[in-house]
Amino acid sequence: MTTKTTDHDATPEASLSRMAENLKKVEALTERLTQVMSHRQTHQQALDGPNQELFAKASQSYLSEAMQNPAKLMEHQMGYWTKTITHFMEAQQAMSKGDLSAPEDTTSTDDRRFSNPLWKSHPYFNFVKKQYLINAEALKTAVDNVTDMDPREKKRLGYFSQQIIDLMSPTNFLATNPDALERAVETEGESLIKGLENLISDLEANNGELVVKLADETAFELGRNIATTPGKVVYRNKMFELIQYTPSTEKVYKTPLVVFPPWINKFYILDLKAQNSLVKWIVDQGYTLFMVSWVNPDPTYRDVGMEDYVDDGYLAAIREVKAITGEKQVNAIGYCIAGTTLSLTLSLLKQRGDTSIKSATFFTALTDFSDQGEFQPFLTDDFIDGIEAETVDKGVLPSIIMARTFSFLRSNDLVYGPAVKSYMMGETPPAFDLLYWNGDGANLPAKMAMQYLRGLCQGNKLADGGFDLMGHHLELGDIDVPLCAIACETDHIAPWKDCYRGVQMMGSKSKTFIMTQSGHIAGIVNPPSKNKYGHYTNDDLSLDHEAWLKGAKFTEGSWWPRWEAWLKKKSGAQVEARFPGDNDWKILADAPGEYVAKKAKL
Known part of the structure; x- marks a missing residue:
């Protein structure tokens, strides 16, 4: 509830009296504040x-x-x-x-x-x-x-x-x-009372840790007004649920498409609402689309590592998609950390002689961490040592730690501005689906978090000599499937020039690189109907990033159609639409599934 001017007697004496009455309510809130801070x-x-x-x-x-x-x-x-x-x-x-x-x-x-x-x-x-x-x-x-x-x-x-x-x-x-x-x-002090209530509510929601709520959580419900693209959960293991989306066209391309979203956040950033849903748009273009919905780990996942995400995640999902569709190959998408891990998986498959992945698409995926960008302040030993101690203590890297770190990269927009409105102005956060998703984070397993931070981010082992995993020495040069990489011009999490440098190291003979305007999220969630952000292309990937951009062609509008034209050539002929449950395949739940609804817990 937002604050409103009261309709009482407006004399100064009456206003001061009512303000004093409102301020007395602080005493009643003090007990709640003491309770949450003591625990x-x-x-x-x-x-x-x-x-x-x-x-x-x-x-x-x-x-x-x-x-x-x-x-x-x-x-x-x-x-x-x-x-x-x-x-x-x-x-x-x-x-x-x-x-x-x-x-x-x-x-x-x-x-x-x-x-x-x-x-x-x-x-x-x-x-x-x-x-x-x-x-x-x-x-x-x-x-x-x-x-x-x-x-x-x-x-x-x-x-x-x-x-x-x-x-x-x-x-x-x-x-x-x-x-x-x-x-x-x-408001005669009422805004301050509501602000204090908002502050205490945020503290209670996060076990005494202060994380400013950015969106009105009561305004959204998964499956009702966000993550609404029709589909079914067709597989589940300890790491993920696999969603197969219901086709919206009579014919679909033969090669199925499987999306690996980042497990730092929930997959529905790609399916917020129909107007900007990449999921719905891909289905409407005639693809059999599968989405991996990662589990939100609790402390029992302490010993789950990158190898588990590859073996029980990527390889299991690819195996199930092939079994469901009867195809020998899939096209794969990896977003952010899931794109980094897709590159590990591609190297592993190459060394095993497995050709299950026909083509790969990378959304804002870092594979070369030699320039750590805006995250450099958090990748020094003192901070990583603190994270390691936190994971030893809790079994996971709590989502609240990651959320706070990301927020302070834009502190005025994501910390202080919202805090002023909520705690000093007494306003209810806006009903904004993107900010709701931003606050719906996930924990990271202790082992996986340290492998990623020590080996990939700090050590840059994948790009600099290779990364050891599952008995293999994985290298970017092993990646030889046709690939398309999309990076974002103002991305402060995965800077486009660093994404570009990693793609240059990959061994594929067929590479496409697209740089879209805007940042890590808005640059990817950029539907053609909005005609909002344009994109840059240049076929010469031998150039350094500055020369590449200088010689690039700018195109107005979304990159989605350009990428889909590329994907279509890798997807074979069209066949009859495939529906979840075909061939008596067991349906486990309706989309968006159960895993996505689980909040981060310790």
């Missing part, structure tokens, strides 16, 4: 930030610079002092005029945090905002001018310094947020 499930402190060694190195470097070039340090310090004192004097002069107006504000309004007109017109908020921006600039300058520091360490210092800047924004505090203060006055 808070703790996690490793190393996951909350870098160890002190990083800041010690930064301090040492800064002091060394000061000793070698004191004039430069004084220049920076005097610049900060000058701006701060000038700012104070301007505010004083404006106040002395008696009209309590703010000095002229030429600050850019591009920052959505400061969209309220009071940030420009009110002397108090104007002063607070300007001083915050001066402080932020000074901190950035100090970090930028650290020279005697390893580039990776400096990049990490810059990331965590930015986190401090974002955290200290005046919009994050009630006393310096005009939107929240105005709402509190309008």
